[in-house]
Amino acid sequence: MENSKKYKILIVDDVPKNIELAANILRTKEYNITFAKSGIVALEKVKLINFDLILLDIMMPLMDGFEVCRRLKEDPETKNIPVIFLTAKAETENVVKGFELGAVDYVTKPFKTEELLARVNTHVGIKSKIEEKERIGNELLKNKEQLQKLIVELEEKQLNNLEKNLVIEKVNQGEIREKELERQKTDLDHVTLFYDLRSQMDKLIKDRNPVARLEIKQVKEMITNLFIDKNNQDFHRELKRCFPKLTFDDLRLCSYLRQRFLNVEIAEFLETSPEAVYTRKSRLRQKLELENGVEISEFLTNFKF
Numbered sequence: 001m002e003n004s005k006k007y008k009i010l011i012v013d014d015v016p017k018n019i020e021l022a023a024n025i026l027r028t029k030e031y032n033i034t035f036a037k038s039g040i041v042a043l044e045k046v047k048l049i050n051f052d053l054i055l056l057d058i059m060m061p062l063m064d065g066f067e068v069c070r071r072l073k074e075d076p077e078t079k080n081i082p083v084i085f086l087t088a089k090a091e092t093e094n095v096v097k098g099f100e101l102g103a104v105d106y107v108t109k110p111f112k113t114e115e116l117l118a119r120v121n122t123h124v125g126i127k128s129k130i131e132e133k134e135r136i137g138n139e140l141l142k143n144k145e146q147l148q149k150l151i152v153e154l155e156e157k158q159l160n161n162l163e164k165n166l167v168i169e170k171v172n173q174g175e176i177r178e179k180e181l182e183r184q185k186t187d188l189d190h191v192t193l194f195y196d197l198r199s200q201m202d203k204l205i206k207d208r209n210p211v212a213r214l215e216i217k218q219v220k221e222m223i224t225n226l227f228i229d230k231n232n233q234d235f236h237r238e239l240k241r242c243f244p245k246l247t248f249d250d251l252r253l254c255s256y257l258r259q260r261f262l263n264v265e266i267a268e269f270l271e272t273s274p275e276a277v278y279t280r281k282s283r284l285r286q287k288l289e290l291e292n293g294v295e296i297s298e299f300l301t302n303f304k305f
Contacts (some may be wrong), residue, residue: 008122011034023035042054042056053082085107126195140185232255
């Protein structure tokens with residue numbers, strides 16, 4: 001899932017070279033990067049900046065990553081910030097402890113560009129959707145309270161016909177708004193569940209034997225296809241109406257791009273290479289008749305159906 005805003009990411013590592021490498025990878029997607037060379041400094045910075053995600057080294061002097069994570073999760077102000085551990089290959093047995101402390105994932109050093117981007121994109125996406133769901137939930141609660149007040153006003157106050165009609169119109173508008181908010185919340189429930197399931201599959205697939213990895217990959221692909229097919233029927237139908245040349249494979253690619261998946265993630269789902277996905281995206285741009293400079297994921301995200 002590619003970012004549509006400048007997410008704020010904190011990189012915590014006592015080795016400047018590691019910070020520089022991770023920062024250079026993430027800046028290719030225009031993330032807003034801050035760094036700390038110790039856990040103590042990191043805890044100070046989270047008081048000043050509302051980070052969307054923290055990349056946290058495990059082995060650091062004075063205060064290790066586990067202690068930093070523990071303190072972050074104990075603080076109500078920072079407990080919801082996703083933490084991804086940065087770990088050397090030999091330290092992967094410590095990752096279980098990290099998960100127990102509340103970390104959402106880990107990435108092994110030396111970093112692989114596509115893996116780091118995929119992990120970060122997944123977890124900032126989950127956090128963003130959760131926050132959006134909370135906002136809609138609050139708006140839904142406020143709308144229900146306003147509706148209740150209007151109904152009480154209609155039942156208890158002596159209103160003339162004009163005043164009654166005005167209140168009834170407001171009630172009708174409130175009920176329409178409530179249905180729309182409920183629909184949006186349900187959609188977000190599906191999306192956050194989908195991302196959470198994919199994240200759990202990613203955790204399971206690491207360090208397993210080849211047979212287990214293949215089975216987990218197949219489950220992950222099944223979950224993805226179910227989500228794409230179930231949640232994009234109307235989207236596919238309208239796209240096909242507007243652009244008749246689109247094939248079934250084109251429509252599925254549009255769904256992945258609309259969810260802002262990275263090329264490497266799409267390649268995994270389609271069992272092809274990131275280079276092949278890039279070629280397919282170029283052909284898709286032509287079929288969608290997009291002008292130069294128009295970002296394909298942005299176009300599909302804003303497509304009305």
